[in-house]
Amino acid sequence: MSPDDRPPSVAAAVETLGLRKTYSGVRGRTIAVDRLDLLVPARGVHVLLGPAKAGKSTVLRLLLGLARADGGAARLLGVAVPDVGRELAGRVGAVVGEPGFLDRLTGRRNLLMHPAATSAEQVDLALRRTGLADAALDAVGTYPPGDRRRLAFAAALLAGPDLLIADDPTRGLDSTGARQVRTLVRKIADRGIGVLLTTDDLVEAQQLADTVTVLAGGRVVGDGPATDVIGDLATTVRLRVDDGDRAVAELRAAKFRADRDGDAILVDGVEEPADVTRALARKKLYVTEMSTRRESLDSLVRRLAPEPEPAEQPSPRRQRRAAFEAKVAEKQAAYDARAAAREKAAAAKEAARQDRAETALLGRRRAAETAGGSGVTPTRDGRTKNGTTEESA
Numbered sequence: 001m002s003p004d005d006r007p008p009s010v011a012a013a014v015e016t017l018g019l020r021k022t023y024s025g026v027r028g029r030t031i032a033v034d035r036l037d038l039l040v041p042a043r044g045v046h047v048l049l050g051p052a053k054a055g056k057s058t059v060l061r062l063l064l065g066l067a068r069a070d071g072g073a074a075r076l077l078g079v080a081v082p083d084v085g086r087e088l089a090g091r092v093g094a095v096v097g098e099p100g101f102l103d104r105l106t107g108r109r110n111l112l113m114h115p116a117a118t119s120a121e122q123v124d125l126a127l128r129r130t131g132l133a134d135a136a137l138d139a140v141g142t143y144p145p146g147d148r149r150r151l152a153f154a155a156a157l158l159a160g161p162d163l164l165i166a167d168d169p170t171r172g173l174d175s176t177g178a179r180q181v182r183t184l185v186r187k188i189a190d191r192g193i194g195v196l197l198t199t200d201d202l203v204e205a206q207q208l209a210d211t212v213t214v215l216a217g218g219r220v221v222g223d224g225p226a227t228d229v230i231g232d233l234a235t236t237v238r239l240r241v242d243d244g245d246r247a248v249a250e251l252r253a254a255k256f257r258a259d260r261d262g263d264a265i266l267v268d269g270v271e272e273p274a275d276v277t278r279a280l281a282r283k284k285l286y287v288t289e290m291s292t293r294r295e296s297l298d299s300l301v302r303r304l305a306p307e308p309e310p311a312e313q314p315s316p317r318r319q320r321r322a323a324f325e326a327k328v329a330e331k332q333a334a335y336d337a338r339a340a341a342r343e344k345a346a347a348a349k350e351a352a353r354q355d356r357a358e359t360a361l362l363g364r365r366r367a368a369e370t371a372g373g374s375g376v377t378p379t380r381d382g383r384t385k386n387g388t389t390e391e392s393a
């Protein structure tokens with residue numbers, strides 16, 4: 001059943017089924033989105049997470065009608081995608097690409113000129129909600145990149161959308177700008193607006209996502225509640241302590257997931273590494289060496305969609321031997337085919353010779369019958385029709 005056949009689902013902000021997009025270029029065809037089934041809840045932040053070229057932007061472009069799908073179907077807020085522009089005007093806001101703000105005008109003036117602006121009050125509310133009230137009267141050209149991005153959010157919020165779609169909203173921002181935008185995204189979702197955003201930053205996804213779809217090579221490799229699919233911001237801590245066995249026992253007693261790893265100790269799912277060292281110090285156990293590790297997006301994708309084990313490559317010597325054996329087998333097969341043909345020709349020749357001999361024999365018998373009038377008809381194998389051989393008859 002395609003989304004077009006289903007009754008609109010009030011629980012979903014976005015639904016796609018088998019969505020597909022292929023680009024053709026000089027280097028051939030690229031399947032950017034491959035049979036995508038996506039479900040974005042009506043509330044909360046849904047993150048479309050994936051490495052570069054996973055197809056994230058293409059998905060958003062398809063949903064917003066900026067590109068046409070080759071197959072499948074999609075609905076936004078229950079409306080099929082080709083009709084979204086007409087039927088959902090204002091209910092879907094988008095922060096995609098660089099908005100065309102005029103640098104010499106103030107942020108407020110830029111918003112007042114926006115097609116969705118209906119009043120100064122509405123513009124001022126959008127500026128306040130995006131934390132830009134103080135910068136409202138500054139020229140946009142003076143805005144740091146984080147403020148410029150928040151102004152794009154303010155523009156997308158003007159019409160009071162139920163769903164906000166943002167393509168990699170922290171890309172290119174410094175840590176302050178990225179933090180401001182993430183805080184804003186969380187606030188928007190907390191006001192009951194569904195948010196769908198893309199990112200290739202696992203930490204950003206862990207900080208923001210309520211639900212997540214992990215995309216790789218245009219395909220979904222994992223989806224569901226963020227804590228199930230991508231985990232939380234936990235870190236694995238590896239450390240050394242003089243008395244390793246006692247340290248593991250003390251850490252377990254303090255509810256840490258600790259295990260021996262050779263002469264080191266691994267502690268999984270740690271929120272704050274200093275908590276581990278403090279727990280040990282309380283027991284007079286002192287860490288001599290410590291390192292921390294967070295899962296990367298690549299390892300997450302590998303964990304969710306493990307690649308098949310590559311077949312073991314034979315050594316060059318074995319490869320040469322296999323090629324030689326294949327050649328010998330090929331020659332043998334050709335030789336066998338020629339021998340079989342020769343045998344077949346010889347058998348045909350022999351059958352013809354026997355036919356000729358039998359014909360001659362029959363001819364002689366007929367001549368003898370005609371002369372003697374025996375009335376017995378010999379068969380090919382020399383038997384008479386009454387079942388006795390000619391000799392016994």
Ligand SMILES: Nc1ncnc2c1ncn2[C@@H]1O[C@H](COP(=O)(O)OP(=O)(O)OP(=O)(O)O)[C@@H](O)[C@H]1O
Nearest residue numbers: 023025030032051052053054055056057058059200
């Ligand atoms: N207009 C286009 N013409 C041809 N190929 C395209 C076009 N847009 C995207 N692609 C290709 O489609 C694939 C998916 O690209 P897309 O931009 O959707 O991925 P992405 O996950 O958003 O990547 P990134 O994080 O790098 O922006 C890539 O292989 C890309 O090169």
